[in-house]
Amino acid sequence: MSNKAALDESVHWADIHADKIIRERGPKPEYTCASGITPSGTIHIGNFREIISVELVVRALRDRGETVRFIYSWDNYDVFRKVPKNVPNAERFAEYLRWPIISVPDPWETESSYARANEVALESTMPELGVFPTYIYQADQYRASVYAQGIRTALVHRDTIRAILNEHRTEPLPDAWWPISVFSTFTSKDTTTVLDWDGEWGVRYRCNESGNEETLDLRSTGAVKLLWRIDWPMRWKHEGVDFEPAGKEHHSAGGSFDTAKQIVRQVYGQEPPVTFKYDFISIKGRGGKISSSSGDVVSVRDVLEIYQPELVRHLFAGTRPNAEFAISFDLDVIKLYEDYDRCERIYFGTEEVGEKRRLKESRIYQLSQVAEVPASQPLQIPFRHFCNLLQISAGNIDQAIDSFPGTEGISDAERARLRTRGACAWNWINRYAPEDFRFVLKEGGEPPIELDPAEAAAVRALTAEMRDRLADHDEKSLAQAIYDIAAAQGIEAKQLFLVMYRILVGKDQGPRLAGFLLTLGRERVLRILRAYE
RNA sequence: GGGCCGUUAGCUCAGCUGGUAGAGCGACAGACUCUUAAUCUGUUGGUCGGAGGUUCGAUCCCUCCACGGCUCACCA
Numbered sequence: 001m002s003n004k005a006a007l008d009e010s011v012h013w014a015d016i017h018a019d020k021i022i023r024e025r026g027p028k029p030e031y032t033c034a035s036g037i038t039p040s041g042t043i044h045i046g047n048f049r050e051i052i053s054v055e056l057v058v059r060a061l062r063d064r065g066e067t068v069r070f071i072y073s074w075d076n077y078d079v080f081r082k083v084p085k086n087v088p089n090a091e092r093f094a095e096y097l098r099w100p101i102i103s104v105p106d107p108w109e110t111e112s113s114y115a116r117a118n119e120v121a122l123e124s125t126m127p128e129l130g131v132f133p134t135y136i137y138q139a140d141q142y143r144a145s146v147y148a149q150g151i152r153t154a155l156v157h158r159d160t161i162r163a164i165l166n167e168h169r170t171e172p173l174p175d176a177w178w179p180i181s182v183f184s185t186f187t188s189k190d191t192t193t194v195l196d197w198d199g200e201w202g203v204r205y206r207c208n209e210s211g212n213e214e215t216l217d218l219r220s221t222g223a224v225k226l227l228w229r230i231d232w233p234m235r236w237k238h239e240g241v242d243f244e245p246a247g248k249e250h251h252s253a254g255g256s257f258d259t260a261k262q263i264v265r266q267v268y269g270q271e272p273p274v275t276f277k278y279d280f281i282s283i284k285g286r287g288g289k290i291s292s293s294s295g296d297v298v299s300v301r302d303v304l305e306i307y308q309p310e311l312v313r314h315l316f317a318g319t320r321p322n323a324e325f326a327i328s329f330d331l332d333v334i335k336l337y338e339d340y341d342r343c344e345r346i347y348f349g350t351e352e353v354g355e356k357r358r359l360k361e362s363r364i365y366q367l368s369q370v371a372e373v374p375a376s377q378p379l380q381i382p383f384r385h386f387c388n389l390l391q392i393s394a395g396n397i398d399q400a401i402d403s404f405p406g407t408e409g410i411s412d413a414e415r416a417r418l419r420t421r422g423a424c425a426w427n428w429i430n431r432y433a434p435e436d437f438r439f440v441l442k443e444g445g446e447p448p449i450e451l452d453p454a455e456a457a458a459v460r461a462l463t464a465e466m467r468d469r470l471a472d473h474d475e476k477s478l479a480q481a482i483y484d485i486a487a488a489q490g491i492e493a494k495q496l497f498l499v500m501y502r503i504l505v506g507k508d509q510g511p512r513l514a515g516f517l518l519t520l521g522r523e524r525v526l527r528i529l530r531a532y533e
Numbered sequence: 534g535g536g537c538c539g540u541u542a543g544c545u546c547a548g549c550u551g552g553u554a555g556a557g558c559g560a561c562a563g564a565c566u567c568u569u570a571a572u573c574u575g576u577u578g579g580u581c582g583g584a585g586g587u588u589c590g591a592u593c594c595c596u597c598c599a600c601g602g603c604u605c606a607c608c609a
Contacts, residue, residue, distance in 0.1 A: 009549085010549095011549045016549095038609065040609085075609080078609065079608090079609085081608075081609085168535075168605070168606055169606065169607095170606055170607090171606095171607090227608090227609090228608075228609045229608095229609085231609095247604095248537075248538085248603065248604060249603090249604060249605075250604090250605090251536085251537070251604075251605090252535080252536045252537065252603090252604045252605040252606085253535055253536040253537085253604095253605070253606095254535070254536075254604095254605050254606055255536085255604070255605050255606090256605090256609080258536085258605085277537075277538090279538085279603085280603090322537090322538070323538095323539095324602095324603090331570060334570090335570090356548095356549085357547095357556090360547095384569085388569090434569085434570095436568090436569050437569065439569095479567080482567085483566075483567090486566095487566090492566085493566065493567065494566085494567065494568095496567095497567055497568075501568090509567095509568055509569060510568080510569075511568085511569070512567075512568065512569080512571080513567070513568085514567090
């Protein structure tokens with residue numbers, strides 16, 4: 001599947017777009033794929049769709065032998081417009097309104113700025129997901145006057161740009177409109193009025209609060225910034241962007257992508273990048289869109305605590321970008337882990353499916369890998385079973401792994417992956433699993449529960465079975481033995497199950513008993529049952 | 534008002550460049566004298582939103598319409 005023919009046949013959206021980029025942009029020694037966002041709030045899983053979409057296309061291009069530059073632009077020179085709800089001491093932060101977010105202190109007091117805090121939260125999770133963009137910080141770029149020429153070009157074509165923007169506006173932009181904003185060197189705020197431009201590098205403005213006026217040189221100042229709708233096409237030109245997707249809010253006629261396309265052509269003399277539109281992601285059970293300003297968001301880290309990295313990639317690789325989907329933390333988690341495991345078995349041929357399905361699933365599996373595809377099928381511990389093993393081991397992940405048959409000889413890498421899955425399973429059990437899924441194993445020192453004579457005899461018989469003949473049993477035969485014991489004592493099997501669960505976990509139900517007893521093992525079962533012998 | 538997307542079995546959705554439809558779940562039946570949306574087997578199930586058009590042939594292309602949703606028109 002890694003050969004070229006298979007890639008050409010692939011109908012995966014990442015491959016289709018990779019082919020489209022090569023076709024439309026022509027052969028290039030290096031393709032630039034861009035992504036970016038404003039770190040003006042917690043970066044949530046919806047924002048992540050931007051990065052992962054680019055990542056998957058980048059992967060597809062590289063699979064074709066292309067060299068790719070993957071850039072991620074943080075617009076940390078954006079304006080601090082409102083104080084998010086999740087910020088401590090919110091009232092204290094009101095004074096920073098209209099400052100560039102890179103100049104707003106970190107409310108959590110660990111990073112150099114509010115913007116940086118949001119950036120770090122995301123950047124720190126990307127390596128786990130196998131995503132390694134080159135980060136570009138807009139504030140650094142502007143402050144170093146890297147975009148001076150791009151700004152000047154926008155000023156030269158000011159009328160063209162205004163006309164383009166006016167095509168879709170209700171109110172036309174005024175004559176005094178300029179494609180730039182200025183951060184006052186007196187107050188740090190963007191509450192300024194551009195007064196004039198000298199036709200070269202000089203921009204004169206007035207600080208609305210202090211009343212001061214000043215002329216800045218674009219080649220040396222960092223205070224002048226392009227407005228968003230112009231900043232975007234300017235950067236396409238500056239970075240030579242070949243591909244950049246965008247959220248659906250940008251892709252309507254008159255939206256920012258639409259006007260950026262015209263501006264990059266008419267002002268910067270370059271063709272707009274290949275693109276596609278991606279839809280929003282919602283959170284199942286919470287309803288509605290994710291709002292980063294409300295503070296109640298699901299971050300990438302939150303998702304990684306329940307879904308191992310391959311699952312996260314699988315979620316996005318397996319869904320068309322223009323389809324909305326809801327991420328969920330309920331019982332769906334089990335199904336999604338099962339889906340991933342099936343996808344893996346299909347890739348390795350241990351589960352038979354039709355050829356079309358196999359090709360599709362195989363490609364999704366490849367794209368879901370954080371690094372290289374494993375050489376052989378890794379050992380799978382089903383998520384649900386893992387949850388049971390972990391509860392038996394009271395959360396000891398290695399112990400849970402060791403109790404699973406076949407884990408003796410696994411490689412370090414394989415064990416590492418299982419550990420990650422185990423951590424997710426344990427988090428899920430403790431935070432999201434329905435009560436029915438949870439249990440705490442008894443130790444054996446508790447006072448015995450009351451049993452009638454028949455129940456007591458059945459429990460004794462089962463204890464003896466575990467002590468003397470466990471080695472003879474597999475799950476099926478042990479299950480049969482349980483029935484036989486119940487029948488011999490004249491009680492319903494159901495009653496014996498109930499009693500056993502009460503003894504073992506103090507609840508009326510639990511994992512399927514025969515398998516459960518086998519997993520617990522002779523020693524452990526006998527310890528819990530010793531008061532009933 | 535502009536633009537985009539969707540409308541396929543009860544539900545959630547697949548259906549590459551056109552050759553009269555598939556999966557999972559559900560429902561129903563049976564099996565397992567046990568259970569973690571239990572598992573297994575089988576059955577059921579669709580005028581592919583509507584009307585035209587192109588074609589030997591359209592779920593798939595074109596036009597129009599209906600319904601649903603999103604988005605832009607302020608900022609980013």
